[in-house]
Amino acid sequence: MHYYNSRLVWLVFVLLPICSSYLNVNILRHKRQQQPDDGSSNLLSTQPTDQGDQDMPIQMCDAENSNNSFIYCSGRILAAAMAHYFPHADNNDSKTFVDKPLKYDAKEVLDKFNQQFPPQDNDTESIANIDPKLLVQFIEQNFEPENHELESCVLNEWTENPPLLELIKDDALREWAMDLNALWKILVEVHPDRYSLLYVPKCFVVPGGRFREFYYWDTYWTIKGLLVSGLHEICKNMIENFVHMVNKTVSASLLTAIVYEYYEATRDIEFIRSVLPALERELEFWDTKRGVKVEKGGQIYDLYHYRTESNVPRPESYREDTSLVEQLTKTTDKRQVWRNLASTAESGWDFSSRWLKDSSKLSSIQTTSIVPVDLNAFMCSNFNILSYLFDEIGDTIKSLQYQKRYNSFLIDFQKVFYVKNASGWYDFNLKTKEHKLDYYASIAIPLFTKCYHSIDLAQSENIFNRMEELGVFNFAGGIPTSLNNDSGQQ
Structure with missing residues (x-):
C-alpha cells in the first residue's frame, strides 16, 4: 500500500511539469483593475x-x-x-x-x-x-527588441557539485541533476525599469525561451530544485519577490507551499516570522476575490475558483482573443469569453478541454463556472501549512485557528469533489451542478497536498488503480494532462 502511494506521488508530481503547461498564473500580469484615464x-x-x-x-x-x-x-x-x-x-x-x-x-x-x-x-x-x-x-x-529587459544575476552559493546530488546512485539521474544544476546560472535574472514587467527587488529564475517572467507553478518546482542544489539565498530572494507582489495585492496560491519548502530546508524561523503576514494577506485575497459558494446536496460550501475581473483581450494574446470572438455579436458574450480566457490564464492550466463546454470549441470556454479540484487542494494544504508555521513561531492561537479551517475544509472538499463510483476527485460545474468525470492529472493532486483522510487507505489505492486502468502510466516521459486527443488542447 505504501508502495502505491509513493509511486503515485512521484509519477504525478515530479513528472507532471513535463506533460502539462504552466499550472499557475504569471505573476507579472496578474492584477486586473479598471482602465485609468490616460x-x-x-x-x-x-x-x-x-x-x-x-x-x-x-x-x-x-x-x-x-x-x-x-x-x-x-x-x-x-x-x-x-x-x-x-x-x-x-x-x-x-x-x-x-x-x-x-x-x-x-x-x-x-x-x-x-x-x-x-x-x-x-x-x-x-x-x-x-x-x-x-x-x-x-x-x-x-522600442527595443524583446529579450533585452533582463540582466544576469550572480549566484553566490552555486557550486559545481552539490553534496546532495553526489548522493544520487543512478548514473543517468545524477548526470541529469548535475546538468540541471549548471543551468541555474543561466536562468537567473534581474530587471530594471521602463518595461512591461513589474519591478521586483531581488533576483529570480525564469523558465527560459519566450518566457522571461517567473510563474507560480514553475517557481514552486524550481525552488525545490534550488534547495537540493544548496542555493538557499536565491530561494529566499524569490520568496521576497513574491511577498513584494503580495504587498501590491497580487497573490499566488502556491506561495505558502513555497515558504514551507524553504523552511523545511533551512529552518530560518526569523524569515518565516517576517513573511507570515504576507501569507495571510494572500489568503485574504483568495477568500475575498476568488471565494465561491457551492450548493450541493442541499448544503452550501465555501470553496475557490478562478475568476479574474478582466473582460478584455489579454495584451499578450490580443489578436488571438479578438479573432476567437469574431462570430459573436453581443458585447456581453465577447466579454464573457475574454473573462474566461483570462481566468484560464490565471489558472496556468491554459488551455485545456477541462475548461470547455464543447471540447472542440475554445469559444465555449467556461472556466469561471468550474470549481477546480487542484486549486482547492492547494488551498486546503495552505491551511495546514499555516497552522504548522504559526505553531513553529509559538503563536498557538492562530495555529489552532488554521487547523480548524483545515479540518473543516478537508471535510467539505471530500463532500464536493470526491465521486466514489468514479474513484477520484473531479471538478464541479456551478451551472450544471455536476462533476466532469473525464480524466485530468488534477485527479491525484489531493494526494500530494494531503487533502484527504489519510486513514482511508482504500481511497488512495482506488485512485491509483483508476489511473492505472486508464493507462496514464504507460506514456513516455510522465503522465498526460488529459486523455482527450480531439480538442487540440491539453
Whole structure:
C-alpha cells in the first residue's frame, strides 16, 4: 500500500511539469483593475458597451501597478500594434510586442505616437487606417527588441557539485541533476525599469525561451530544485519577490507551499516570522476575490475558483482573443469569453478541454463556472501549512485557528469533489451542478497536498488503480494532462 502511494506521488508530481503547461498564473500580469484615464482611447473593446457593469471593459492592469499600462495593457499603441505590426514582423506572436522595452519614457512615446497618428472622433477607424510601414518604423524607433529587459544575476552559493546530488546512485539521474544544476546560472535574472514587467527587488529564475517572467507553478518546482542544489539565498530572494507582489495585492496560491519548502530546508524561523503576514494577506485575497459558494446536496460550501475581473483581450494574446470572438455579436458574450480566457490564464492550466463546454470549441470556454479540484487542494494544504508555521513561531492561537479551517475544509472538499463510483476527485460545474468525470492529472493532486483522510487507505489505492486502468502510466516521459486527443488542447 505504501508502495502505491509513493509511486503515485512521484509519477504525478515530479513528472507532471513535463506533460502539462504552466499550472499557475504569471505573476507579472496578474492584477486586473479598471482602465485609468490616460488620455488615450480604450480600443481593447470591439463594440460600445451598453449593459451596465458586466459590459464595461475591465483592463488587465492600470496605473496602480504599472506606469506603462497605456502602452502595454490598453490604448492606441497596443491596438495599432496588434492590427498592423505583426503581419510585417518576423514574429507573429502577440506576446512579442508587450515584451519590447521602451527606449524612452512612456508618456513621451505616447505623445509622439499621437502626433504622428492623431486620434479622431472615430478612433477605431483612425487606427485601422494607419500605414503599416509607418507603424513598423515607429515601433523600431521607440522600442527595443524583446529579450533585452533582463540582466544576469550572480549566484553566490552555486557550486559545481552539490553534496546532495553526489548522493544520487543512478548514473543517468545524477548526470541529469548535475546538468540541471549548471543551468541555474543561466536562468537567473534581474530587471530594471521602463518595461512591461513589474519591478521586483531581488533576483529570480525564469523558465527560459519566450518566457522571461517567473510563474507560480514553475517557481514552486524550481525552488525545490534550488534547495537540493544548496542555493538557499536565491530561494529566499524569490520568496521576497513574491511577498513584494503580495504587498501590491497580487497573490499566488502556491506561495505558502513555497515558504514551507524553504523552511523545511533551512529552518530560518526569523524569515518565516517576517513573511507570515504576507501569507495571510494572500489568503485574504483568495477568500475575498476568488471565494465561491457551492450548493450541493442541499448544503452550501465555501470553496475557490478562478475568476479574474478582466473582460478584455489579454495584451499578450490580443489578436488571438479578438479573432476567437469574431462570430459573436453581443458585447456581453465577447466579454464573457475574454473573462474566461483570462481566468484560464490565471489558472496556468491554459488551455485545456477541462475548461470547455464543447471540447472542440475554445469559444465555449467556461472556466469561471468550474470549481477546480487542484486549486482547492492547494488551498486546503495552505491551511495546514499555516497552522504548522504559526505553531513553529509559538503563536498557538492562530495555529489552532488554521487547523480548524483545515479540518473543516478537508471535510467539505471530500463532500464536493470526491465521486466514489468514479474513484477520484473531479471538478464541479456551478451551472450544471455536476462533476466532469473525464480524466485530468488534477485527479491525484489531493494526494500530494494531503487533502484527504489519510486513514482511508482504500481511497488512495482506488485512485491509483483508476489511473492505472486508464493507462496514464504507460506514456513516455510522465503522465498526460488529459486523455482527450480531439480538442487540440491539453
